[in-house]
Structures are given as structure tokens and as C-alpha cells.
Amino acid sequence: MDPGVELLGRSDLEALQLERLRRTVRRAARSPFYGARARQYGIDGERIKSLEDIRKLPFTTKQDLRDAYPYGFLCVERQHLVRLHISSGTTGQATAVFYTQRDIDRWADLMARCLYMTGARPGDTFQNLSGYGLFTGGLGFHYGAERLGLLTIPAGAGNSKRQIQLMRDFATTVIHIIPSFALRLMDVMTEMGVDPRRDLQLKIACMGAEPYSEEVRCRVEAFFGVEVYNSYGLSEMNGPGVAFECPARNGLHIWEDAYLVEIVDPATLEPVPDGMLGELVLTTLDREGMPLLRYRTKDLTRILPGDCPCGRVHRRLDRIQGRSDDMFIIKGVNIFPVQVEQVLMSIPEVGSNYRIVLDRENNIDTMTVQVEVTDRIFVEDMRHLQRIQNKITRELKSELLVTPRVELVEPQSLPRNDGKAVRLVDHRNPYNT
Template sequence: MSSIYWQEDIETLPRPQLAELQLKKLRESITRALRSPFYGKLYRELNISAESIKTYDDVRKLPITTKDDLRACYPFELLTCPKDNIIRMHCTSGTTGNPAAVLYSRHDLDSWANLMARSMFATGARPADVFQNMSGYGLFTGGLGFQYGAERLGCLTIPAAAGNSRRQIKLMQDFGTTIAHSIPSYLGRLHAVFLENGLDPIRDTKLERLFIGAEPHSEETRLRIQEMFGAKAYNSFGMTEMNGPGVAFECSYQNGMHLWEDCYLLEIVNPDTLEPVPDGEIGEMILTTLDREAMPIIRYRTRDLTCIIPDECPCGRTSRRIDRIKGRSDDMFIIKGCNVFPIQIERVLMRIREIGSDYLIVLDRNDEGDTLTVQAELKSESFTDDYKQLDALRRRIANDLRDEILVTPAIQLVGPGELPKNEGKAVRVKDLRA
């Protein structure tokens, strides 16, 4: 029987040994980090060195690194080696000011490609698969990250890049694509283009697997995507600061994402106190790179909210799993005194059969105070000009949303494909309150 693991020894390493390995790699990372201008100054001031880490609890003695720190370090202040040794950079989209840039040595790119191959292999991807990457390429890590990982695994890779749905469909059909990677918000649109061209993705493609990530999405959205494409959708988590994708990925059980703990140290903390929260409780994820040479990042505040899934996974991998991302602490908005995450609204909308996959949350203000409007796209088969029917649907959606978020929003229904489109990741909230 061929193995279900890409690297069985490391993926099934018993947890006590895994913890030892992590502490060893953390010490090495601290020693390395001391060579960068940023950590060198900070750690010398605080008297931190590899010797500061004796037990797992000592991790908490290390200061937190924030996104602002990374921006202030742009472009080279976190570098631990001569520039000659780095062979690539990526950066976050950051629309204002400096983005966070990541610099990779050959070792770093090799380690990342391996993690990507490991992630895809865990879902069941094999060299016989045809992998189509519908992610943006360029500075965005979802392009080259998946590209080199799928090549490492041995798939036939199709670097289709984002957009141009008709060409995506043609490539899928001509080359017999079995696996595709995309941001989830694109897949509803792609499905519509299949239908417009008289095609059915279930009947007319060989798709078996979809990798979806880079955007928060609910379980309801995953189920819809699986239904639309007749393929299994696996959640993929990563961020540029931690290389890109390949930080955590679902295995064939689709029950939360294994975070590759031989390469990342995982902490989940209360965002106010920064104290660790028990497994199963939601908090903010703090991540440390353990296998990065050029630019280690230690105790990075990701702003992403999730929890550790307490039990073991039946697949036998010993890396712990994180639950789907509930949102970023900076995504939350407050409306009429209620704290709301966009994902709560998505979950309700995706349970309503008549509603398509696109939506926009608009926050504004009038004489009476803040207003919340949810614009939701109708599916083409639910499109009607029967006012009574639409009004009943609007009321039903408003009620369901009130039950979830405790505020009654105004609902605007729009025709399929009518909401504004963005380049790259979907923008779900428009805040017009000055």
C-alpha cells in the first residue's frame, strides 16, 4: 500500500518529540534572528538569546512582533543573511504605506514548496493529477506558492492565473483538470460562466478536488461550492508573513486544518490579555516561523481568530488542527452596539436557497444613527419581478440575520452578477461612516 503521507516520519511524529523538535528549532531561529537589525537590537536590549528558551512556557517571555513592526522593517531590516543569499521576495497587498515584505533564501523556497506538496498530498493529490491554479500570480503568494508545491508533488501544473473564466473552463476541459485552486469568492462567478455556456461543471469536467483559501468563508459556502462543482473543497490557510499558503491545510477528512507544527509554532491567545486560551476556545493566533533562514519572524500577531480543535485526527497526523478562521480581529464592526463579524452574515445568507454567492455589507449613517444594509445577489433561477415574493424573501432574510447578529439590517436584493467586482480577494464590507 502506498503511504497516505508525504513525509510519514515528520507528519506522525509523537507529540513529545515534536515539542522537542520545535524548541530546538525555536532556539536556532532566535540565534538567527539576532543577526537581523530589528531582532538584534530588540533582543539585545531585552537580553534574549537561545538560552532564554528552556521549556515550552519560556516562549511567552519573547516579545510579540506586529504587522507595524514588519512595515517599519520594510524592506531589509529583518534580514539575517547577506542579500546575495536571497532569491525572491513577496509582499502583502497593503494599499497604504509600506507593505510587509518577505525575503526568501533557496532553503526557504525549498521548505515552502515541500510544505505545499505535503498539504496537497494530504488531501489525496497525487502526481497523476492535473492541477490548475486560478490564483493571482505575481507578488501574491497564492500563485507561485501553489505552483512550486504542485510541481514538487509531480502534478501536471496549469498556471492559468486569475480571471478569464471562459479560458479557465477551456483549459479544464482540454487538459482534464482534476484539481483547481481558487479564492472561494471567485467560484460562484466561474460556475455562472459554466451555465451561461451551456456547460455543467459536474458533467463536463474531471474536477475532483478544489483548494479554497486566502479569504474567510463559512462551512455553508464550502458545501455550496462542493455542490456546484461535484468536487471536494479543502480549506487552505496561510499568510505572506509566514511564506504564504501551506501554513495549515485540511487533510482528506476535511475536519479542520492541520497546522504544520514542525515549521510553525502555534499559540492561540486572548487578544486583550495575550494569555493562552484553552483548546476549543477562540482566540487570536500567534505564529512563529521555525524553518525560515533568511527572515525568521518570532511570535507574530496574525489578527486571525480561530481555535485549536481538541481531539486527534483519524488520519494519524500529529500536527494539531485549527478551525476555520472566524475572521480577523480588525474585520469586526460595531453597529448599534453589537459586535458583528462579516462571516456571521455570510453563514446566514448561504443557508438561503434563493441567494447566490455574492454579497456586500454596507455601513452608513443617517439622522437616526448607524445603518446596516446587506446587498445580496439573487440566483438566476430566483430572479423575479413579483414584488410580493421579493418582499417576503427580504423579510425572511432580515429576520434570520437579526437572530444571528441582534440587529435588523435593511436588505437589498440585486440581480445575479450585479454587485461590484474586485480584483483579487472579495471586499465584503463597505464602511461609509466617516
């Protein structure tokens, strides 16, 4: 732990933030993109007298990053860069994030701080079940774990049986895993007759990269016998290590010495009060190669009011409630896939996978929720299946205010991969048919 930063008083933290914000605004103006903006809006570091003055600056969007691809946000000469990550951009043009050696070091420090906070210590074995390469989740956790002095196994994604073998052979205590792969591993372990509570030494699981519900956390904790720590980050802000849970596991401390946080109404872009849901907007406070000012993350969350029993003043974000991009509208109602997941995972007969399929029949939108049931249930009689189906329909309707069609399917019949789960299939786009 770095008490000098983590346990700063609020006013000292804010003084540090203001100093770093002014430096960041000055530095950002060296990039072609912010340089042009600075001339256009007449804004420089000198005009930032308080943290609130950040509102004088315009937002930066994913589209700005795309338009300025590849070098438009760069503040240093190319020979000072040591790393490049690409977000492949499911929705089109890629975006690039560049790092100097100092940026890599600070990022590793933040990740080490996160892992330390969960209780991981030298002597622990850390198995990183995350894709390496361009995806920041792999190298981000890897560098942080080595920085903290954990015995780091760069296991990578997939290959469930080898993962289990590694956990056994090296008495793995800490893992980093995406939620859909954790659910998949549960199935494989069950098939193989491996009981993690009996056969493995796991105690801490860091989960992130996909939004997941409290119910998924409970299932993973119960099966693996671990404490699950929620992890948040995005490649535009380095990658993982932006916000992380402490042992209170009631919200994610966002590292305010490195990121200035705002929550805004996604429609009006005005700040919302603590406790209100809105879009997370972040400004880097300690990045050299590619600072970003007021970056709209599209992630929906809220600031949790009140102090944390752990003593850290860094404010807590609620778990991500979805992305404005993920939200779909059906019959005029805004729905986030995570709402569906919350309902499903609270029903014991539901297995580990589901899928939402949107369609248009006779110009009317339909929503079908395909749900895998557990092995135990599937062999039982039709009347029982019907009862479960009705129960799911009823509970989804009560949460969503829309009545979906519910289909029960065999265990492990829905498409799945070891990468990110596809939870939503939208056939309504006329160009798709």
C-alpha cells in the first residue's frame, strides 16, 4: 500500500489533483487534437483555477479518437514511446493508445495497488487467465502482479483443462478472469469432478472487462470458494487499474490521484449529484504520452455516497450498470442486458448461460430470452419446466416492464467462447436481413 497517496485527506488529494490537472491541460495542448482545441477555445493550464474549471473544457469522445487515428493525440515524439495498444472497435475504426516508459510504470503501480488492496502478497501465486497481446487486460494485470512480487503465471485465455492443471500444480491463490470464462470453468470443473474448495487453494478472484451482476459474483464465490473483487478499466485510460474494490467490496475505489472523475447526465451532459446514475467521464491526471481530457467512457455508473470503512478517501463507483451503447430499446423501454442477467442469476434453476435475441415480426419488436437450465432440471418433467418458464417470464416482466418470450434450452447448448460472451443478438437491423 502507498499510504502517502491512498490515505491522503480529501483536501490534500484535491490539491494534488488540481496541480496535476493544470499540468495535464498544458501538456495535452502539445498534441495536434488538443492544440487545435486550445486555440479554438482559448484554454490553457493557467485558466484552470479550481477542479470545477474542468467544465470549461469540451468533452472528448471515442469518435474524436477515431478521427485523430493514429497520432492525433500524441504529446511526445515517437522515439519516447514504448507501447501501443489498439482497441479493435467492434463498431468500426480502431483507436490507438500510446504509452511512454513512465506511463507503463505508473500503470503497473496502479495495478499493483489494486492487487495489494485485495490482500494479494508476495508468496501468492497469481494466474492471469486473460488474453494477452493487444487486449490491455492481460499485460495490465501481468505488469501489476510482477510489480507487487506475485509469482505470475501468464496463462492466457482459454484452454480450461490446462488452467485447472496449473491451479493444482502451483497452488494458485489469486486469479484474474473475465466473468463468462469463470462460468465456463465452473462447468468444466464440474464435468471433471474438480471441487475447487477441496482441491485448489484459490482465495481471490479479480473479475472485470465484462459487466456482471451481484448474482454472478455470488455464484463464482460459492463455487470457487473465493472472494471476488470487481475490476474496472478501459484501454483509453491505460486498461485495467482505473477503479477496483477494496475488502469492503461495496463499490470500486477510483484512483483519484490518476483520474479525475465526473458523472454526467448522458443527455444534457450536466453533472449529476452523488448517488445518481449517469455516464462516467474521466480525465487522466498522470499520463505523459497521451493525456485525455473529459473522456466520455459511455459506461453508466454512480458515485456511492459516504465513507468507506477501509479508510481510503478515493471515491467509490458503483458497479457498471451497462454501456449507453449496450442499451437497447424495445417497445419504447430502455433495457440493459445486465438487468436481464440480474433476474436470471437469482433463479436457482437457471444455468450459467443465456442470450437475448431481438427480432421484428410484422413490424413489431420481439424480445426472446434463451436460458440454459441446470443439468438437474432438464431431465425433469414438462410441467416443472413450464413452471420455471413462467417464473422467469414473470420476474423479467416485473423488472423490465416488458414481457419477453422465454425459451428454456439444454445445458451448454448456447454458443459460447472463451472470450467475451455475446449476450445480445439484434436481428432488427434491416440491413442484416
